[in-house]
Amino acid sequence: MFFVGFFFFLMNGFGKMFSYFFLDIAWWYYQYQRDKIEDELEMTMVCHRPEGLEQLEAQTNFTKRELQVLYRGFKNECPSGVVNEETFKQIYAQFFPHGDASMYAHYLFHAFDTTQTGSVKFEDFVTALSILLRGTVHEKLRWTFNLYDINKDGYINKEEMMDIVKAIYDMMGKYTYPVLKEDTPRQHVDVFFQKMDKNKDGIVTLDEFLESCQEDDNIMRSLQLFQNVM
Secondary structure: OHHHHHHHHHHHOOHHHHHHHHHHHHHHHHHHHHHHOOOHHHHOOOOOOOOOHHHHHHHOOOOHHHHHHHHHHHHHHOOOOEEEHHHHHHHHHOOOOOOOOHHHHHHHHHHHOOOOOOEEEHHHHHHHHHHHHHOOHHHHHHHHHHHHOOOOOOOEEHHHHHHHHHHHHHHHOOOOOOOOOOOHHHHHHHHHHHHHOOOOOOEEOHHHHHHHHHOOHHHHHHOOOOOOOO
């Protein structure tokens, strides 16, 4: 499913780059859970849970049982209860052995680390996951805009978009088919940035981002693919 999503992007144009982001998050999450949960019985044996589980249930779109499962998986990978950037990169690299996922994981980590503390707690992780998997269209797109807005100035410029897109290509590695030319990321960014920058002022605002994404059928379809992944 993950690579199917990427190949659809290659065949259908740059609009898939944004939809691919959601496929990537959801697939990473699916693999993460599949490896941690062997059967239904195991799900009921979670004995440790974070404080405020009821509060997290109220704040997210997950049930208490789902939060217990997520917490067990989180603690298995991060026994201290928090994950730093280096550990996050190591976990993420497991799913992309043929590419370099370090820069993409760097950007993604800082999107999860909303308080900029240098670590991601379970609460940070599950809140973001709730948005990406079960949030509204606007919530998902706002979160993605924040990922692309690397310097957090409220806008996306072409270089920021290029940095994220290049990180995605680096993550996929040299084993993509058809083989991509070196300047392919730049060409795709040029085309899609021009489409998004409605008033041609050299930056993409949140409103422009939301409007452009909602005009793209590929992106809108992708937002629904993993709505009920758990």
